[in-house]
Amino acid sequence: MMMFRLNHSRSRxxxxxxxxxxxxxxxxxxxxxxxxxxxxxxxxxxxxxxxxTRAQASWIAENELARLRLSEQFAPVGKQEKEITFANRQWFVSQDITNTNNKDLRKAVIEVRDSDSELATRFQLIGFLGRY
Incomplete structure (x- = not known):
């Protein structure tokens, strides 16, 4: 009969x-x-x-300022707000047009925010509009 012997002598x-x-x-x-x-x-x-979101808001603001500059009529003084769809999202755009010291120049402040956060302004653009 054969016996197997276990070798326990190995070190750890x-x-x-x-x-x-x-x-x-x-x-x-x-x-x-x-x-x-x-x-x-x-x-x-x-x-x-x-x-x-910020890049899209800046494009919207620049588009609005370009639209105001290209308009046939000199932009009226006052504040306007509107809601637009851009890139499959709803955006709130407000524009505040005020007089300056020059009667042929008006200041336009355009603020754009997304509909998810109505209180936070995502982008604000300030530009000037000339009569001629």
Missing amino acids: HDCGGFTLLEVLIALSIFAICASTLLQQSGRSVRQASYLE
Whole structure:
């Protein structure tokens, strides 16, 4: 009959595995790095959305100022508000036109905000309109 003998004489350092403590430390480091990366990517998405909204608001304001400048009539003094659709979104546009020291020049302040946040101004553009 053949007997097998287990060799218990190996030292502990000869085993090729990790201890439970080493695995837990590695998982903790990975979890911290992963959560930091997730937070940063969330910030990047929010920043990209903010920049997109701000760029669209600036285009709307510039379009409104160009429309006022190209109008056949000299823009009347006063405040007007309107709602427009641009890039499949609703926007609120207000324009405040005031007189200046020169009777042939008026100041136009155009504010654009999205319908999601009616109180926060997304973009403000100040320009001047000439009579001629």
